Amino acid sequence: MVYSQLRSALINGDFDPGQALTISLLAGQFGTSHMPVREALRRLAAENALDVSRNGSARVPPVTLARLDDLCRARVAVEGLAVELGTRFITAEDLARLVQIEDAHTAAAKAGNVYSMLVGNRDFHFAIYRASGSDVLVQLIDTLWLRFGPYMRMLSKHVKPLVKNGTHEPYIRQHLAILAAIDRRDEAQARAELERDITITWDLLKELCG
Known part of the structure; x- marks a missing residue:
């Protein structure tokens, strides 16, 4: 499941602060279509784990x-x-x-x-x-x-x-x-x-x- 895999990667610190995560990039990484990636990003944004813009692009929150x-x-x-x-x-x-x-x-x-x-x-x-x-x-x-x-x-x-x-x-x-x-x-x-x-x-x- 894309959501679980991406969530684990975020917890483990696999991405840099402020790093952009595009749907196309993640779909290729997880070997899936855009739809499950888009849903995973939506759920993670709801958990305040990602910042997602209106066009669907996502970014790891910056450190402050x-x-x-x-x-x-x-x-x-x-x-x-x-x-x-x-x-x-x-x-x-x-x-x-x-x-x-x-x-x-x-x-x-x-x-x-x-x-x-x-x-x-x-x-x-x-x-x-x-x-x-x-x-x-x-x-x-x-x-x-x-x-x-x-x-x-x-x-x-x-x-x-x-x-x-x-x-x-x-x-x-x-x-x-x-x-x-x-x-x-x-x-x-x-x-x-x-x-x-x-x-x-x-x-x-x-x-x-x-």
């Missing part, structure tokens, strides 16, 4: 400091609650799976595979959020991450050389701190570590936006 602050404040609030509830309700099976996800995330970072590292980061976070048992929170967070896509693109470009020269450990350490708090069932600490994880990225992106 004001938008970054707005998104990150919302992420801290909503994801903080989700990790708190996830810590409370996570099962032993969920926790074991979370450890596996973080092991894969760490391995991708050490191998210099930035794309797999970023996908692993998303898998790690959402495994915790789904453990909260709240479909509403997970849906809200998913929408926030979709709108965060242009900033994820900036982040991936910045992280790539860091991964190559081995200075990516702070990102991994923060995940391990979250995991340790969850293992102790310390809801407050898990939330604090998650908020710190978001804030570290927020502060970095502020510099990149400037």
Whole structure:
């Protein structure tokens, strides 16, 4: 489905901020006709993930400091609650799976595979959020991450050389701190570590936006 594929690409930061996405280009990329692409763009515009003009052309939203602050404040609030509830309700099976996800995330970072590292980061976070048992929170967070896509693109470009020269450990350490708090069932600490994880990225992106 074009909508799902394009949505995932936006979340992963596959497009540059401000990049134009033409219907013809996307139809060729996804091997489909114009109609499903046009519908996907319409739906993504309704989710504020794309800016679409009257003639149907679409553009990835530009990055601004004001938008970054707005998104990150919302992420801290909503994801903080989700990790708190996830810590409370996570099962032993969920926790074991979370450890596996973080092991894969760490391995991708050490191998210099930035794309797999970023996908692993998303898998790690959402495994915790789904453990909260709240479909509403997970849906809200998913929408926030979709709108965060242009900033994820900036982040991936910045992280790539860091991964190559081995200075990516702070990102991994923060995940391990979250995991340790969850293992102790310390809801407050898990939330604090998650908020710190978001804030570290927020502060970095502020510099990149400037």
